[in-house]
Amino acid sequence: MGDQIVFFDVETTTPARAGRKFWLLEFGAILVCPRKLAEVDSYCTLIRPGDLSMVSPKRFSGITREAVAAAPMFEEVADRIFEILNGRVWAGHNIQRFDCPRIREAFADIGRPAPEPIGMIDSLAVLNRGFGKRAGDLKMATLASYFGLGQQKHRSLDDVRMNLEVLKHCATVLLLESSLPQILPHRDTGSLEMVTRSRANGRSCGEEASRKSPPTSLGNHRAVPYKKGKLGKVMERAKDALHGAQRTRPLNTLLKHSRLLLR
Known part of the structure; x- marks a missing residue:
């Protein structure tokens, strides 16, 4: 049982205000063989909510208040839903934040x-x-439109089958991009990566050129890279930094050798 993935989706009432209860209206699931990504079984049922006044037929394709009123209560289908879900890998779109909590609540x-x-x-x-x-x-509707898979129907069984097809399409795109990254760069990171590399290459080329290129004007070239005024400031800062750490060594001697090195 654990070697099958169950894609599932629930449709619920929409609470009129925050804090109101979600009632299950429909549960749909397909069992998928992960080695072939093939559907091997399916189950779908309408569920009668505890409050029929919360049913909004406009939101769902083909779900009427009359059909929901004639559907079984959740306790009547709980055994079948438990059998399908328990001990399997769960899959679905946004199930961690929405569908899983609704199942636990039911x-x-x-x-x-x-x-x-x-x-x-x-x-x-x-x-x-x-x-x-x-x-x-x-969102599932946006992904379906992106891949030309039609419109989302907001019916549980249709949505989970669409979810599987969306994943197949996404996996194929990512496989092609990883196989030919130079020709098919990732749209989200490829351009950023190319810009980053370009800037890095520009810095490298600039650094390489500065090391290899001769000065543009020999007349302005100085043998000593520090102006005399700046040299005095450098020595004062060095004197302050070394004052505490070099108590056992004559500081004047150290500064004398530093001046020789800077000339």
């Missing part, structure tokens, strides 16, 4: 322990680190 409401994953793949966090903001805000 099981807590019926006085049962919630299922536990053996690993977690939150595609929002993964794509934020690896794919960057090239596709915009990284």
Whole structure:
């Protein structure tokens, strides 16, 4: 069981104000073989919330208040949901912040322990680190539009299948970029890296040129690199810095040798 990844998604009511309860309206999941990225099983169900007045049909495609009213309560489908989720790797988009807490809350409401994953793949966090903001805000609808996968329907089973396809597309792009970094630089870091390298190369070339190039005007070249006035200030600063550390050594002798070196 642990060798399968379960992609899941929940649809919920939208609380009218902060602090109000989220009610589950739909749960959908697909079991995926990680070696082939192939769907091997699926499950989806509408769920009747404790408060039907919180159902907003406008937000969901094909979900009506009548259909939700006829759906099973969460405790009636809890066994099946527990069986699908428990002991597997969980995957989904923004599940750490939204879907996982809603699942735990639903099981807590019926006085049962919630299922536990053996690993977690939150595609929002993964794509934020690896794919960057090239596709915009990284919402599922934006990613689907970016890859030409159609519109997000906000239905659980459709959304998890779209999530898997988005990950496949992102992985393919990143594989191509890592295989040919000079030809297909990463859009987010490639330009920055090129600018950084360019500046570094410019500094290196400038430093190399300053070491190798002769002075532009021999008439202005000085054999001694310090003006006499500045030399006095340098010696005064050196005298102050060495005063405490060189008590056992005559400071005048040390300064005398320093003047010889600077000439």
